[in-house]
Amino acid sequence: MTTRKKETFHDLGLGTKTGSSKVRSLNKDGSFNVVKRNIPLTERLNVFHSLVTMPLSHFIVVILSAYFVTNVVFASIYLLIGVEHLTGIQADSTFEAFVEAFFFSSQTITTLGYGRVAPIGTMANTVAAIESMLGLLGFAMATGLGYGRFSKASSKIKYSHHAVVAPYRDINGFMFRVVNPQSNQLLEVEATVSLSIKRKDSAQRDFFLLELERSKVVFMSLMWTIVHPIDDKSPLYGMDEQTLNALEGEFIITMKAYDESFSQTVYSRSSYLASEVKWGEKFVYIYQQEPGVIALDVSRMDETESAALNT
Amino acid sequence: MTTRKKETFHDLGLGTKTGSSKVRSLNKDGSFNVVKRNIPLTERLNVFHSLVTMPLSHFIVVILSAYFVTNVVFASIYLLIGVEHLTGIQADSTFEAFVEAFFFSSQTITTLGYGRVAPIGTMANTVAAIESMLGLLGFAMATGLGYGRFSKASSKIKYSHHAVVAPYRDINGFMFRVVNPQSNQLLEVEATVSLSIKRKDSAQRDFFLLELERSKVVFMSLMWTIVHPIDDKSPLYGMDEQTLNALEGEFIITMKAYDESFSQTVYSRSSYLASEVKWGEKFVYIYQQEPGVIALDVSRMDETESAALNT
């Protein structure tokens, strides 16, 4: 079997010794099934990264909370200084004064400044001057964060639900399909496919880079069927479905492309477990006959039909 | 003919089976002549991408509409709360009150805050505090979008209107010209030319990568004539105009360059159909004699003159 191994990654960054078996190294959505223990908080923390990558709903909650808390803090400061240093306050109780101060604070931090309530005297004016500048800087930061969030190119490459082992020329091939469902153009699309299998007598895993019929296309305007020909140099050569399942095979896919809309390089990852590979099936032909244009029925990208394998 | 094929792209991301014949795969402006059917809206949608790539006029309409609608919504809320919670309102009817509330809203969302009209009481103040923050966030987003729109490097490489097959050294060559009309410098310019021809007895197409005399230049300050020498390794070897037309040949051009002004890699695409290739013509010499500078008359980049082909 050694001679069949074209290239061996010793851990591919995923670790050769993956502890318990039956563990997937890459989740279906491309995230890593790994966890790092005992990293000091200060090394792990990256505020900007967190704010940019957290879900939109969390981001909104964070922004609104920060706004609310800041206004509470400044309202308290104005109250401490004394509401008599704010003109136009209409309040009969400390609570009402706090509420007025809270709204005055919100009008200051957003640089709204209606002026119905306005600071008078050095102390209140100083706090207001600081608050308005903090507000501008804060919203400047929010602008940057918002831009960071929106401008992150999100390559949503869609993978076929199953991979297949189908006849390919006069041998067989491991195949799956990818589609770019969005209107962004992906250019210079590269695919890398690795196979991870368990060593027979240990908990260790070996990683093999699979040679592809074509590892790069100039543009991916429609669909791309990625094919690994199972020739005598392939680690899959001579294997059948039972063997691959027994070895807990996992196919790890990495794709890289240039997203023209965002002028950015984007990456996408996915994996197929041995149980997600259909042997003796092939993908159906889904180009449609339409006048003057090349059409593709994306909703049928997962459809397969039976096909006798070459032996 | 097989031996002449240096490299065959099986679909180049454009599909080998292009349905009806007489279909162009790449439009003259570099967009793809393809359509994807049955993609769920949620997968296809990308709001940021749409806002960044839509025409400027649409973008302005979207922004103005959003501003108008938001003000209508907030004016309605202020009206529900009661206009007595806005100081200085001058209105004799509900409609006039709505109009005043509308303008108060616009002064709040832009953080203008003249103060002639100002909120009083907890409810109105709360809504105004929220609106002013939403306004800031919205305009922060608009800033990001605007920057995204403006900063997108737009490589407007100009292709000669026709390609030619002209004498080249002691053989012939397939040639076309490209010019960078803008003042941005394009560096490390790379060109890829593929030929797509119909298989004789089927609807399928083959793609051949054409070897270029030079596939990369360090800078493209003036003009570049891209040449594919038709030697015995070329798929065009031995072909004449009629054959190429019969095979529905299409030359697919991809260019890649580094735009120095935007510090971005840019791409450009175009194609020549067989009917857009002039056989036995060559491009005229358009460098001009001017003292102390190298000059080029770009308006004459399409001009050709008759030239007997080598046989």
Add this chain to the structure above:
Amino acid sequence: MTTRKKETFHDLGLGTKTGSSKVRSLNKDGSFNVVKRNIPLTERLNVFHSLVTMPLSHFIVVILSAYFVTNVVFASIYLLIGVEHLTGIQADSTFEAFVEAFFFSSQTITTLGYGRVAPIGTMANTVAAIESMLGLLGFAMATGLGYGRFSKASSKIKYSHHAVVAPYRDINGFMFRVVNPQSNQLLEVEATVSLSIKRKDSAQRDFFLLELERSKVVFMSLMWTIVHPIDDKSPLYGMDEQTLNALEGEFIITMKAYDESFSQTVYSRSSYLASEVKWGEKFVYIYQQEPGVIALDVSRMDETESAALNT
């Protein structure tokens, strides 16, 4: 001589036929000594590019002028609507009214909104609502432009004033020095040197890529002496100073590096004419002995001393 030419660029994007002789193709500051004629304005124009690359003083003038003109336009509109629709106007003449309207406009477009003057009535309010939004969008745009200007990595690689032909091992070498004077780190620095010489019997020029002792360094924290060894494969082999001058030789330098501070790839260009090459001189050693640190006296980077050439 043909066998000595390792690689010939036929025009390097600079045109083989450079019209009049004695023309430099690349200016000392890296700009191209070329001009493109007869390009339609619409193809040449790129507002964002112009605003980002114009000198800072022009940029400020453009911004201030736009601010002034916009306020004049809006002041005129408010005057047309009637100054009675602005509260608090203090004016005895139309001119004074215009001035008040002008300042009201400036307070509106910046979303300052003191409120001493405020719009009243539908017309004036509508115009103010539009103006404040235009103001926000305009300043959003200015933010983007400003960021575009500031964030452009400006690689200011400094080239030695002269190149030299100096002894190198047991042959000679063409050498020049480059220094990164700024505190930005430049990584993966690549250099390309081409020689352009006139053909003996024509106005055409040939371009030769010169092989470098080392064309890439991992980082350029101090200085880099770039060396082209003049071995028997070099187009300079067997040439002397007179021959190179007669052939109007020009050395064209392109450098490429990754600027760590800006996370951007930057480019730099320069050229040496034959008359800017000192034969039989070598650069002096300018590293200084300082305890615990490696020091370099950048001010002496141009200094050379006599050195007998190998023959």
Add this chain to the structure above:
Amino acid sequence: MTTRKKETFHDLGLGTKTGSSKVRSLNKDGSFNVVKRNIPLTERLNVFHSLVTMPLSHFIVVILSAYFVTNVVFASIYLLIGVEHLTGIQADSTFEAFVEAFFFSSQTITTLGYGRVAPIGTMANTVAAIESMLGLLGFAMATGLGYGRFSKASSKIKYSHHAVVAPYRDINGFMFRVVNPQSNQLLEVEATVSLSIKRKDSAQRDFFLLELERSKVVFMSLMWTIVHPIDDKSPLYGMDEQTLNALEGEFIITMKAYDESFSQTVYSRSSYLASEVKWGEKFVYIYQQEPGVIALDVSRMDETESAALNT
């Protein structure tokens, strides 16, 4: 020994002649232990770069100082014009008038504009119009700077505290460990390791690029042990700890990766002095057995245990 040198960098951009010995060329944190003398201020200065890379605390001080100074300047101007041109000023002395003018200035530059104090007359209005626009531009700039600061991908790759020379297959290897402690994914991680040793009889240093067992991994989700096998082509071949110390060996590490969160290429550098290499030690195994996930105890990445070297 010459035949063992696979590739020699003559200065690697660090200078072959490093003056005094016992000088480290690369500090542990990846900064360069170099200093450039006599660079004119104008060439060295890069305001944007300084503002983006200075520590956060300095940045805040710079912003606050600029805000304070600008308000002092404008307050002085309003005082010169005369406080009678500001409505609503409440001041009994020049100092109180200055304070009021200072706060009016702060309300103008932030476009807060309460309106309690407002300019009246051409002069004061003109200054206020200019100040508010400057304020917007200034904060626009601050937005850009803040975004520049936050969005700078900060690859905080963690290097093991020591490197080791440990048994590797049937020979030995130079090894160290790297970990990405943050949650950003690093893709296409490349490592370069160079060895710098003193020439026996001079102050000069030679640089050798060390061949790695694997110089690139597709992703680095956990830990990567970088190994240089000490075979007979290695400059370390036949060396022992004493020799390496005597030659003042320094291992210079450069890492390059694509940071998926920031869509940017990031770089990291570090170095090991000969005294930071443990001979005859190997790193301990720190993968943990956890159900359904691959776990790594990062806090133990520096742990080594004794291991007999192959001879």
